[in-house]
């Protein structure tokens with residue numbers, strides 16, 4: 176059994192969904208994780224207990240509804256990282 180934060184899935188889904196709408200200079204793995212970290216620090220976690228290997232995102236994607244708080248936090252994080260990427 177594992178603890179899993181559902182908001183992590185939502186944040187990564189949100190990044191993929193709005194990356195074409197929000198101007199981001201760079202979306203490399205580093206910047207993507209920086210965006211996710213900033214957004215997740217501004218959101219309340221939603222922990223569930225999962226079976227080992229159970230991929231919640233797959234089951235969830237069938238009826239996926241974006242949380243507006245998640246979208247707002249990701250949009251804000253994209254602006255912060257876009258202005259100041261933490262690499263050359």
Ligand SMILES: [Zn+2]
Pocket residue numbers: 201202203204205206207260262
């Ligand atoms: Zn980058």
